[in-house]
Amino acid sequence: QVQLQESGPGLVKPSETLSFTCSVSYFSVQDNNYWWGWIRQPPGKGLEWIGSIYHSGSTWYNPSLKSRLTLSLDSPKNQLSLNLKYVTAADTALYFCVRQIAASTWAFDSWGQGALVSVSS
Amino acid sequence: QSVLTQPPSVSAAPGQRVTISCSGSSFNIGNHYVSWYQQVPETAPKLLILKDDKRPSGIPDRFSGSKSGTSATLAITGLQTGDEGTYYCETWDSSLVAAVFGGGTHVTVL
Numbered sequence: 250q251v252q253l254q255e256s257g258p259g260l261v262k263p264s265e266t267l268s269f270t271c272s273v274s275y276f277s278v279q280d281n282n283y284w285w286g287w288i289r290q291p292p293g294k295g296l297e298w299i300g301s302i303y304h305s306g307s308t309w310y311n312p313s314l315k316s317r318l319t320l321s322l323d324s325p326k327n328q329l330s331l332n333l334k335y336v337t338a339a340d341t342a343l344y345f346c347v348r349q350i351a352a353s354t355w356a357f358d359s360w361g362q363g364a365l366v367s368v369s370s
Numbered sequence: 371q372s373v374l375t376q377p378p379s380v381s382a383a384p385g386q387r388v389t390i391s392c393s394g395s396s397f398n399i400g401n402h403y404v405s406w407y408q409q410v411p412e413t414a415p416k417l418l419i420l421k422d423d424k425r426p427s428g429i430p431d432r433f434s435g436s437k438s439g440t441s442a443t444l445a446i447t448g449l450q451t452g453d454e455g456t457y458y459c460e461t462w463d464s465s466l467v468a469a470v471f472g473g474g475t476h477v478t479v480l
Contacts (some may be wrong), residue, residue: 298470314466355403356417357417
C-alpha cells in the first residue's frame, strides 16, 4: 500500500521560499497510471489544489500560484518536491502530498498525513 | 468563494440517510468527473467516490454518488457516528484550468 510522507520547515519568514519534500513508499512515482501533487488546507478552512506533476515532467499548476510555484519529481529517490516563492501569511496551511489517478479523473486516491507550515516573521 | 457550492452542514440521527449536494456549472461538474472526500478531524481526507459514482475498494456501499447536469450528490445511508466529519466534492474546472473543491459540508450525527 502506497505511503506518502511530507517533510517541511514548519516556519518560514514572509518573502522567503517554502520547500516541501514528499517521500513515496511502496509505489513508484514512475507508474504510468498516476500523477503526483499537492493540496493545502489553511487552518480551519477548506481544501485548495496546488498543482500536479507526471513522471514525464508534465505539470499542471493552480493559476493563482503558478508564478511562484515549482513542482518536481526525483525518480531515483522516489520523491516529489514543492517550492513556493515569496510566501505571505496567506500561505500558512497544512500541506498534503497526494497521488492522483490519471486518465482525466482528477481524483486523489492517496494522501500523506500533511505537514503544517506557518509563515511569520 | 468556491465555484462548487455545498451546504455548510447537514445532520441526521444514526441509521438515517443524508444527502450532500454540490452545485457547479458546465465548466466543471457539467463536463468533468466529480470526486468526493471525507475528512474526519485531525486526519487527511479520504477518497470516497470517483468518476461521479464509483467507489474505491474498501469504501462501503453506504456511500454513493450521483450526478445530473451541473450538480452532484453524495448520499450516506445507515448513518454511523464514525461518519461525522467534513465532506468535500471536487472536479476539474476548464475555465479556471484548475482542480477545484467545494467549500465542504459538515455532517453531524445526532
